[in-house]
Amino acid sequence: MNIKFFCRPTFLMGLALRLLLVLSVTPAPVTEWYLPFLDGSTNNLTLDPWGTWLEQGGSITAFPYGYIMWAAFLPFILTCKVLSLPLTLGYGLTLISADFLILMVLRKLLPRQDRLLVAVYWLSPIVIVGSYWLGYNDLIPVVFLAYSLYCVKNAKLMLAGVAFIAAISAKLSMVLALPFILIYLLHNRPLRQYLPQLLAGLTLGTTIAILPFLMSDAGVKMLYSNPEIGKIYALSVTISKTTNLYIVPLAYLLMIYAAWRVKRPNFELFHAMLGLVFLLVVLMTPASPGWFIWAIPSLVAYQASSNRIAVTITGTFSALYVVSALLITPDAKLLVEQISWISQAGKNWLFSVKLSSLIHTAMVAAGIVLAIRIWRESVSRNDYFRLSRKPFVIGVAGDSGAGKDTYSDAIKGLFGDHSVTTLSGDDYHLWDRQKPMWQVMTHLNPMANDLEGFAQDLVSLTDSKAIHSRHYDHKTGRMSRPFMIKSNDFIIASGLHALYLPILRECYNLSVYLDIDENLRRHFKMLRDVRQRGHSEEKVLSSFTRREPDSARFIRPQSVHADLVLSLQPIHPRMLEGVAGTNPLHFKIVARSRNGLNELSLTRVLVGVCGLHVDMSTTNDTSEIELTIEGETSAQDIELAARMICPRVFEFLDLNPEWQGGVLGLMQLITLSHINQALTKRFI
Structure with a gap:
């Protein structure tokens, strides 16, 4: 741990501001809902604190969260009770702890960005005002979600699944991220093999945190009585007397489809799309001020990858959020009422619906600009996003025995079998070795190969379509039955004539010719054909003489196109x-x-x-x-x-x-x- 980081004046200033707000501000949601529930549930600890609360006549909207949210507050709440300290201190210290952990996770996700992280996260007005002035507890689910994403990035999928379920248990809205995590793992082929680990983590987390909560009738009742859930239906278009079109669910489903269309996302692209989802949800709903914290990690990542304009727009968005949020709080109104130099008419206008609506409109406008910039810079310009539109195609040509298969396997080993499709020109020989045409024509002659079929299949693979092909067995000299070959992120097309036709050369993003020394080529070909393919030395030696004219005429000239x-x-x-x-x-x-x-x-x-x-x-x-x-x-x-x-x-x-x-x-x-x-x- 870097001690210098915690000695930064800006970090210490942010910590001092948090402590000051915890000690001096008592937000209404904390005193009316959260603390009474936490106080009552810790007086008599049970496995069903929601049932105990309702039996005591408590409000049904006091604590619509699962076990993880409740357990997160217990250590500091119980400590404050033992030490006879105000429970607001325990509540605030829990938020500061979650806040600090989010900062640490962001340092892992965004290395060498300490100065930026302190400026745009630790001093974020949205985080400070939403959590410590207004008292919302959304930092708790966000820290679990952020840690889950960190585990996903580092292929620790079991931990990612458990942490993600913890985030859902802390706040049900975190389930919005689940389809995007699954799509990311399904479409990112190197990570797909770890998908069972994620499912195991999700199952374990559900067994520990979700199923026990579902067995509490009072807990489920409090969850579904939460008025916040209905906010996603607030923005709608009436189609008929019996049908409404809900805009937020529609936008969410379209974002899922957009994510599905990306064939192989990287983590930055996945994180950006997830941030867009949270940002659009809070912009298109009468969101609780705490909801805006959901998008903060993604906004921080966007600012880290962009420029000062991005920081400026995000800062403007945050400032408008603060003004909009403060105008709806009774504490702000009481504070303004005590200022004598502001007229009563001015005070009434300051807290009027029109002004707050105008500021909210400006905030939404800034948020939409942010969403557009994130899509343009972090999504549409992302290398993986652009790669998903069309595979990267490598063409490899060379004489027989030049090492095309060995070279192709070496390149394939870098990208992984799961990400590479290979197309071999040998599989497009027109005749089996037993056919008499081989006595007249060598396979180095283009006329002995179905180059049009080879080109058509390569074009289809480049267009992300599957093909049916056969395999030429060099030991038996026969073709196999047709089988399906699917397209992939990378396609390696190798063969004697891989650069022969202009249409083939147009398909390649990179064309390679293997021009091995002739004596060395004959040496390797002799070893390969005799030891691996079972040919006699006499047959291999005679083939050199017979194939030399075709090699000079059809194969070697391809090097000028590479x-x-x-x-x-x-x-x-x-x-x-x-x-x-x-x-x-x-x-x-x-x-x-x-x-x-x-x-x-x-x-x-x-x-x-x-x-x-x-x-x-x-x-x-x-x-x-x-x-x-x-x-x-x-x-x-x-x-x-x-x-x-x-x-x-x-x-x-x-x-x-x-x-x-x-x-x-x-x-x-x-x-x-x-x-x-x-x-x-x-x-x-």
């Missing part, structure tokens, strides 16, 4: 002479790019972090950049280098990406650099 050419070469031309298949080989990578490689940053980390030797050159017209990289490096060094060069891409990677060492790791790093550039270009 954004990135990765060439694997031996350290020395004579390295393969007499080498055994089991001996380790040492290579160098030559990377040529038409889009740039972040070459300066990449060179620095390759030399400084990975300890490699790097030579850089450009063509005469500077249209291409070439890096020659030699040396050995580890998977850990590759990951560290990637975090330094393109940290933004890590949002798209799997929770546990599979980093490689050596030349394959270098290919991962260079490719991620290009993906980062392609994403940036795509989102301009």
Whole structure:
């Protein structure tokens, strides 16, 4: 814990202001509802405090909350009773504790933003006035909801479920967040595997906090007698004598649909949409002043990611909230009545319905502007939101044995099987190996492949549609039965002719050609075809001669269409002479790019972090950049280098990406650099 943070003058000022208000202000809701209930329920502790309260003739609207809200106040209330201190102090200290915990959670969610957090949260007029001047207890459910979101972000889904049920138990309105949490986990494929943990946490929390409350007839009666519930129906349009259209539920359902349309949200997008929901609810209802606290964590996150204009608009919204809230409180009216220099007519106008309505209108206008800005900046400009409209497609071409499958698997390992769909050009051979056409034509010839079908299926996947394809088994030389392939966030289309047709090249956000050294390619192909695919050495050697013309004519020219050419070469031309298949080989990578490689940053980390030797050159017209990289490096060094060069891409990677060492790791790093550039270009 950073002690310097708590020694900031602004933090101490906010703490002192809270204590002053707790000691000097006695809000009506506290003295009329909450404290009498808490006092009575602690005089004779039972498992059904609501039943005891109603039996004593208490108001049915005094405490329409569940066990968690009640339990949150017990420690300080009981302490004050034992020490004969005012119960208002215990109530206020509970709010300060929840307030402090929210601040700590926000520090975890928004690291390196301490100054901003103190300014826009700890000194927030909405939090201070709503909680300590007006006495509303919405900080309690918000702290559980904020902690639940923190657990969701860090994949602690069991704890997230329990904390979320605690938030609902503290205030039923928190259930508004549940559909968005479920959608986030369902559509965020790396997190989907943890969904059972969330359900287990929800079940455990429900068993502990919700079911016992539902067994209390008095508690349920108090909950449903709460007049606050009916506020969501206040804004409506009459369609007929028997039918009304309720605007708030309609807007809420449309927001759920908007969230569902995002195929893979990240946490920032999910948090922004959740904040929008709470903000729209409080703007479109005659909301209790405490409800506005629900949206505060999301507003803080928005201000942290935006600019000073966002802080200014939020500050204006908060100031209007304070004026609007104070005009409806009897304490403010009594205070103004004591000011002699204000005429009675002025006092009457100050607390008139017209003025309060005008201020509320201005506050709603500022809130709508905030909602529009949040949607524009945090949602519609979010990388994940824009990615959800269309998958990111990578095309990989190269000669037979160039390592297309190995390379594709390495890239797939970074993003996870759940987020990547692969389309192989081998699955579009027109004939089985047993057919006589293979004696006339090699599969390197485009005429031997259904390239139109390959292109049509790739276009369909790019359009987020599922396709039916077959798989070519290299061991048997036969095609499998058709099976379904679904689209995904990332699509890797690899094959001999992946860059052959113009329509294919138009589909790719990034095109890669693997230009392996010819002797090295033959070496790897011999090992693969003999050991993995069961071919004889004589058959493989004869295929080299037969396929060479087609390779030179149809395959190698595709390199001119690639954004990135990765060439694997031996350290020395004579390295393969007499080498055994089991001996380790040492290579160098030559990377040529038409889009740039972040070459300066990449060179620095390759030399400084990975300890490699790097030579850089450009063509005469500077249209291409070439890096020659030699040396050995580890998977850990590759990951560290990637975090330094393109940290933004890590949002798209799997929770546990599979980093490689050596030349394959270098290919991962260079490719991620290009993906980062392609994403940036795509989102301009």
